[in-house]
Amino acid sequence: MRAKQVLRYIYGAFWIAAGANHFFNTPFYMSIMPPYVPWHLALVYVSGLAEIGLGVLLLFQRWSVLAGWGLIALLIAVFPANIHMAVHSNLYPWISPLSLWLRLPLQGVLIAWAYWYTRTKAQGFSERSSKRKIIPT
Numbered sequence: 001m002r003a004k005q006v007l008r009y010i011y012g013a014f015w016i017a018a019g020a021n022h023f024f025n026t027p028f029y030m031s032i033m034p035p036y037v038p039w040h041l042a043l044v045y046v047s048g049l050a051e052i053g054l055g056v057l058l059l060f061q062r063w064s065v066l067a068g069w070g071l072i073a074l075l076i077a078v079f080p081a082n083i084h085m086a087v088h089s090n091l092y093p094w095i096s097p098l099s100l101w102l103r104l105p106l107q108g109v110l111i112a113w114a115y116w117y118t119r120t121k122a123q124g125f126s127e128r129s130s131k132r133k134i135i136p137t
Contacts (some may be wrong), residue, residue, distance in 0.1 A: 004116070011113055015055030015071065020101060022048025032092060034084040050074055056119060068117035075111050082107060 021042050022029050029044040054074065057067035064085060082103055089097035 005061075007113075008061075008117060010053075011117075012055045012058035012067075014050045015058065016044075017055075019048045019051030019055060022051070032085060032095075034081050037081065038083075047074070064117040064118065066116045071113050071114035072118070075107055075114065081109055098099070100117075115119060 026041070026044055029048075030040050033040040033043065050070070051074065054067045054070045057063040057070070082100075085092055085095070086097070086100040086104060089095070089100050092100065
């Protein structure tokens with residue numbers, strides 16, 4: 001499917017850019033780290049490297065399943081911090097509270113998008129396979 005391939009490149013580029021931004025805009029990422037999380041600077045860099053690495057892997061069909069699962073794990077790992085930001089929006093006055101709450105369901109969309117790349121052709125749904133009839137023997 002051509003659209004899936006194009007969207008895989010777009011999604012990979014998105015993660016590469018997002019990860020690079022951890023290095024270009026480190027103070028911002030430091031400022032949104034929840035207070036209960038240790039090693040803020042190290043985690044900003046590690047998460048940036050993870051995003052870049054998984055984004056690069058996603059660009060290659062051969063590694064897209066691994067990248068998809070890695071992105072899902074990453075998105076799940078940062079979800080509690082996103083909840084913290086939404087619940088404690090007063091700690092982040094430069095970010096709209098509405099955008100913090102809207103970001104939560106967006107995580108689900110990003111997870112679903114990553115999950116799409118964990119499915120191989122053989123596992124995916126196709127119109128052709130849905131029309132096959134199973135004949136008992």
